[in-house]
Amino acid sequence: MEPTYNPSLFEDKWYRKWLEKGYFHADEKKVLRGEKEKFSVVLPPPNVTGVLHVGHALNSTLQDVICRWKRMKGYEVCWVPGTDHAGIATQWVVERELAKEGLTRHDVGREEFLKRVWEWKEKYGSRIINQLKKLGTSCDWERERFTMDEGFSKAVRRAFVRLYKEGLIYKGKRLINWCPRCHTALSDLEVEHEEEQGNLWYIRYPIVGEDGYIVVATTRPETLLGDVAVAVNPKDERYSHLVGKRVRLPIVGREIPIIADEYVDPEFGTGAVKITPAHDFNDYEVAQRHGLPEIQIMDDWGRITVPPFKGMDRFEAREAIVTMLKDEELLEKVEPHIHSVGHCYRCKTVIEPYLTEQWFVKTKPLAEKAIEAVKTNEVKFIPKQWENTFFDWMYNIRDWCISRQIWWGHRIPAWYCLECGHVNVAEEAPEKCENCGSSNLKQDEDVLDTWFSSSLWPFGVFGWPVETDDLKAFYPTDLLVTGFDIIFFWVARMMMMGYHFTGKRPFADVYVHALVRDEKGQKMSKTKGNVIDPLEMVEKYGADTLRFTLTALAAQGRDIRLSEKIIEGYRHFANKVWNVGRFVLNATKNIKTEGSVAYAPEDMWILTKLSEAVEEYDRALESYRFNDAAKAVYQFIWNELADWYLEFTKHRIYKGTEEEKRTAAHTLLKVLRDSLKLLHPIMPFISEEIYQKLPNKDSESIVISPWPDKECCAFPEIARLVESVKELIRGIRNVKAELSIPPSTEVEVFVKTEDEKLLETVAKMAPAIKQMARVSQIHKTDKAPSGSVSFFLPGVEVYVKVGQLIDVAKEIERIKKKLEKMAKEIEKLGKKLSNENFLKRAPKEVVEKNREELKELKELHAKLSSTLEQLKNME
Template structure:
């Protein structure tokens, strides 16, 4: 293993993440540290990265997703598994084509000016120059992917897989071509699948239009949000049980602004409560109306073309955009007396997920995947073969599959997998093949390939097995399929997860992954969704530059509670940067008190080590190993991170390092050696446990520890072996009592404003003889950490009333801790200070209470502002109560 780019085993005074992260990233990649040994007999563990769009840049959702996957992969390696984490990017058909088309537009050109081949060549040039940016940003996150296995959805291997899948589905009767109503984007000029349409509430109008009966006996009023499509109406539909219209069923209506007659039909699909209970049926411009048209054999009239322009079926409104036509049609209806009324209405409008243009239902010749049988099998696989975490998302998964429609897979763009189908110009025969045929069955060589490309999600649906070399029988495919877990966001549960399930089961006869972990959304500190328009976006690259990658990763993991959105702020990331500094400084202190690198370290049987503080920290280390291991295995990332934080910051740094300090200056060589052995073991194993969360700082510390090899690379270390004999709940409980006694004295010192430098006299009245012995055995520790001059342990202590007045006490597990205040507190000065503080508090309480009593403020102020003010008032009142109690104690002492 190359160690040229690793620095000498010393730790500088401060942790500077940029240089250290760059060095470790280079080291891991140069040494192919994360490329698995395919000849190893170790159990396999695999993850395929949700391929980011080649046009994309790292956002906070990516950062969370990568962090969680990396924790799982690094932890799996520690558990002795052979891990393959496959990186790659998606060609993102519509998005990438839009980027290049915008570049051409600056020169006044379109893709049609270049022609298909030249345009595609231009896109490949763009991809070569800019398409790797997102992967460089993935590197910044410290992702332990196997770069040797990097894939792209348009590379040669995946293209071969896509063609083979298409042909097989076609031969199985699961792909067909037909005229059907689809979602059409006039801007991107392509079809979209149902789940590529984003439904957004928008304020619009609901127009009530009067359609006269052909016999002149009356009229029927319909309600619509799209009056411009009325020229495509084929019927008006009512509910068969609606008494208002039962006598009219079968009669004919005269369609306003035209000379056409349309029938009144009846179907239970109609909601009697919506609008007037009468529905205009426009089969070519509404998905539900399409079904009614087929059911009742209605006429299909398309009045809007694929550019969003009214065609000649719209009469005098032909040539207008659909938006302008709507305005003019409403005016004409009003002038001719057909407009009954209009009202404000909030409607759910479908938008293109790429360009946010309004989607138009459009009848077009397209390619489809028949999904019914595929969906049934994918549904049955959960949870029998694949578990979804959190389990609540399984209901959403089921609902989508239960209501799935055939998947429109053709896209009217040029960048992507061109559909492998050719039509003979002479006989019209359609040939579907993995390679371009030389001639038709009729002998003609005039074969014309389909101009459409496949939906981007079609190639992504094959990702778990195509990236492993399918359709070839590779070692990777044999060893790593099915993959272990898929980590993804909830918003592509339909786009991607369900489709991978369908394709994996159909082509591999196995589910593509055993587990699916759906991570939550990262929101801002107030719980609002992040967006550029609101200016509350946290750019991961910016905070990495400012605080380091480990700080961001640990923050995301610490708040990644299953099923709960993350509220993220820069302050929280900064807080965990302090945690990194704490770890660094603790390691520097440990190194200063241990043998230099290469020198002999004492070897001890740790389960036989004496000393309560050593036994306690070793016990807690064993508990930490168990809790972190179990939490990661169950995707409780936040619990694992919080266990590490609590152990490192509080137990190791704040307690153990303080407890062990005196032993480094002990005259007994044995005491020092035991302290060094325990400290080095705990620090080394803690770095291993921390590594999946903070790979950089843990690696940098681990390699300089005296008990690690000179070429130590933490990413290759196994999970620490369990020492069950070090688990000692009794010793841990005893240590907890000693800690609580120290905390009780510190709390009294802080509450009474006693100088930290002043040593106190403390008496403890223990609960029993056993506790008295324990306290006496650890008297030196208590005196050192609580800063005591004298410690008296007296089970039969009786205090004189005059002495009791000048004492402060606390009870710890039934043991009374009595702190002598004589000479430690200036009661007059403290009373004056308390009076001054209470004066300020009273003013704040009065002002805030008055504000919260103001009805106008309560009505107008946002709920979160009112809640914060109430919480603040409660805190002020609590502070006042504490000060009043303290004042009473001081006044009693002065009497």
């Protein structure tokens, strides 16, 4: 092994080797023959436009941890990767490339434009997949899919046609999100809401037939041209006498009613709001309830279509309307107002609620089985609280707009007869109209929402609608790992489609991972300059270090606070693993491990601790407590193996008998091998690199090696005794530290206990105790020897003879001063933690840190006080 840990020397090497050997490829025949139990997962398909960000790194790492763990536990793991065609995002990228040539998509035409998109996809579409490979993701790359590959396109057409024939897809005129720049409908997820400084304009609407007016507050005065009513809350006594009367619409002059509706918030503005159903989603719902008309006042470019503002851009018209209202003395006042404004996620244009004819899916009938599945725990959300988000959306579900006015995507399989107007919906292009027989047909220009195709992902990737062996073997899948922001847009829709088309759940568990924020808890963004580039971190610290960091921080229900400093900190753990591997391999290379072994107490202790670590690790991953799995392996390797067991074995490895050397080497190699297996799901590269150098490896690769048996070696009683020996060593070291005795100075130790088994263990481990605590002699005693300082363990009194090694009077004075200083610190911290203002205003972590510090100070003060009393008795 290299003297220092350098991941760049082996990470790419091992990944290539794993791919060559086909370790990640699942054999469906083994599952169908009943030879192996399957574990299947589908990778949430990243956009072909995408590059790896820290969210992707977290998502794929957590999936990989589970998949590698399951593979080692003997499952036939099928983890299907792929990419999403990302309609609007990809079209936008290619349009931007065309713009460099001074062209638009309309200049080159649909066919040429799509050819260019496919060329772009072939050239750049695999970038994010290659970046995921750098992280070590063990996907079944031979099964990689794309949401517009031939097989998947067939699945999309089959789904559309079947839903249409079942009456669950229809075409109708409804209100949708519209981007005037991209010229297409958008899903809610494609709308980014940003807080913006705007205004509230207070407009007077004159009451018909009497003097006076009702004042309406609005953030969008330009839409008053399409007002059909003024609404107030039915419980608002200020306006109850006006309900049923009519007002004259400013500028337009049209009479409209005053209505009462629970939707109105009496606290907003004046408590009276204008209702513009063709340009506001809430107003649209109000209009539906009250049977009001919808008046459209803009075209699809966001231009006003009614005089006297016809042809004006909507924001230009806003200024003109406000000026006119002032001139007519109908503008009462203007107030600054911060509100949320929706923008197109791609081009950042302010979106417009727009009434247009689109294709929709009736979702209520599809939602029923999905809701029932979560209620009965057939599909489980982890953490469980995300069920509430799921139910909130599903119980209030609206029909889903699935058409997009772009060119890149699955074109809607509907052909209009230009003779009789009949809509022909079919999987393949029909030769003639099914109604009148005419061949004069034209296909719908629109494409399907990207989420429509990705909703078929869990079964579409396995070949549906064909009943393939893959579909039989690997569907339903077992786990989905995703972010909370697409629980409705993707997770719920996969559930609806999965149940509808296959009659089975698409997945058993949905693990919803946290959001990765910066170290201050702020959302990462390029504008803030706080983005952490995972590829940069891989280059700098290695993929294993980044993976371990993300896993260790992935506590359920808590956002991850990440910084480069934290990643650098976990690089020290990778170094520790490397150094442990080097030590064990170097220490055992000339020792023959064949033959009988006679375990020493410390061997039985480390094997028991290993068994406990395996059990805790399994328990943690079974319930998706990734951070606890990382903690279990971290503590075992660093605290038990490196800090204690390696030290326990040194005297036997270098000075022991042949049998002692053989047993120590045998145990060291077994424990190292199994530690690497525990580490492998989280840190695949370093674990493989060291595993390959072991003389006792049990497989050609750690990837397919058997998982450690947690029940093979457990000696709880011996382990308890060795834990007491560890406390004995710690106690001796602490006494030296408290009395400023150099650690290398040897001391005599006396042990008083009735626990004969402990005395026996101390005797057996005496060489290790002497070496690790620098002890000259260990005696059994019935009383306290003179000139000694004592400490206590459960059922044990330990005396350390120090009389000859220290100036008692000086030590008493030194400890007194130290205690006085500590008392002041304790008092200061105590006052701080009693201050209600501090407890309310300080961040939680700061308060916790202060409490922990106070607790430690009090414990140390008590120990030093005890030592002081003992020293006084020596004078």
